[in-house]
Amino acid sequence: MKTPCIYIDLKKIEHNTSVIVNLCKKNRISVAGVTKGALGMPEIASAMIRGGVSWIGESRLDNIERLRKNDINVPFLLMRSPHKSEIERVISLADVSLNTEYEIIEALSEASIKNGVIHKIIIMIDLGDLREGIWPNELIPLVKETINMKGVKIIGLGTNLTDLNGTIPTIENNNQLVELAEEVENKFNIKLEYLSAGNSSSLKLLESGKIPSRINHFRIGEGILLGRETIYREKYPDTYQDAFTLSAEVIEKKLKPSIPIGEIGQDAFGNIPSVQDKGIMKRCILNVGRQDTNIDGLIPRKSTLEILGATSDHLLINATNETNVNVGDVISFDLNYSALLSSMTSPFVEKIVL
Template sequence: MTEYPRVVVDLDKIRKNVKVLTKKCRESQIDVVGITKVFSGNIEVAKILVEGGVKYLGDSRVENLKKYESLDVPKVMIRLPMSSQIKEVVKHVDISLNSEISTIALLNEEAGKQYRVHRIILMLELGDLREGILPEDVESYMDQISSMQNIKLEGIGVNLTCYGGIIPSFDNLEQLEKIANLIEKKYDLKLNIISGGNSSSLDLLWKKKMPPKINNLRLGEALIFGRGTAYGKNLEGCFYDSVKLEVEIIELKEKESYPVGEIGLNAFGKKPVFIDRGKRKRAILAIGKQDVDQSNLEAMDEKLIILGASSDHLVLDVTDSKREYKVGDIVEFKLDYGSLLQLTTSPYVKKVFN
């Protein structure tokens, strides 16, 4: 018997997206870090990324990167290492993103104990206000990193869009390029990686406005959903529907659309607001906020209205649909990156890879 709720992943569509995007990047001498965190370290997806041409596998969790030890590509940790995980990072990660000199010093010390050289990408703050050192601090950091025997500066990078929503531009990525030139000249070294951001940087690539020294992008959402994230544009030649959510109806009844009685706080400490539409046909589905934020879901049946959710229940208004739903029927939803990330993390949601 089929288990629900479930996320259904079309691996062939992802495979096509990976090939299209890695080819596009190669044409501009850009290597791709394939980001896998949205599938919680699924080895099948990781293999498709490698087969499709990504040069590195990246994830924010060392727990996921450990699953890829059989795959012969460098593993990149894209979240700054925690001090409490230094030993694991050095053992299982080839390259880590860093912005704290104290953390880099710990990595250097642990790498010495493990008789390894740990590679790092030094992250720069160029406006988005997430991780990264300020440009004026680069030389201070470099002076200290240069003295560390078990650390190799593999490159520098920037994160844009993810927190502050700052769009990658020729100007802000040119700053990264200038900092790379400064480091290479003053410290007499060659940076192998100049990482110009994530899927939001693809718009520059499509417009042929990427600064020439940028040779690396960290792509996750674009590989799965076939779109650039700066403006939400679909990318030519890619599939946009490689994943979907299927959920079962467990109750279907006509009820008033406005609750009866005094309205207080709901299960999440919020006072809900309702629109009185009179009596409507309402379906309850077997999924809830413990699994996904309902605001990130979109029903494929455009006539359905998502009314809200509790921990384990999703409530829909199905009155206007042309389909005559019944208990046990399956409702399908389109997903975005945020909803897919939540759903694949939930142990209560089945994951099906076709």
């Protein structure tokens, strides 16, 4: 076995998907399974589809292309705003894209007309998290400019909450999206097919039964992959949090002091270390580092182990309270979303599908 590696339990991902999709179905909500946290891995997309998602959401066109080449045959939602330099690829790879800029929508329309297709768009509205989206008062002017474009079709409105500044989905901001949709429908005599208001941070609101009935589309990544809602990172009921396991190998074990010797300056990443004196400890080095994952998002499966720090290529752990650890042993870790994202992206971490 090559280390470091990440084990991927597809049955647990399928189970988590099924739990969340079934709850959404009870509320007439369709789900796009978001695979960007897993580098658009086809096996994971397939597990999500078996679990019931009707779309796959991705932020990278390269990932969508890989998924299509591996016979993933559901609608693809491009979740990052299209780049003007990649308009032709957007048209050929994504069925639907999230949009905020008139200039981009116009380019999508022109490219679609040239290619004999109609590209579907969801207009994103910023309801407070200050990531992507137009302000609510810009919606009617943008729709007015877009509605008669021949190459694009507005199929819905959406919003993104929590991801950047932690803005919590509420009845109020969800109702605001509904009201904006109704204003568009009345003004332009159209019917919007989708109101895409939710991501994993909306699961608590959904569970409480307070999602407005017009909201009918969620984009779920972490809730499926790690079984957690994303406001407080609480475990979502009846889901697995260990569908992914990062494993690394012990390459050194020594008894050493817990504090460094000599005058202290900056470490390799420009930080000045602050180290607590715990006396002589059993220090182990593992063959994984900051080039491979977000060390701050790793949790040792054994509670007797403590992460001390990391460099580019080495993870230091305190194994003083662990009697059975030797050079060559493999240590397993749970991951938060940040560690999962970086581990799945790293070419140095082997991916092993169970």
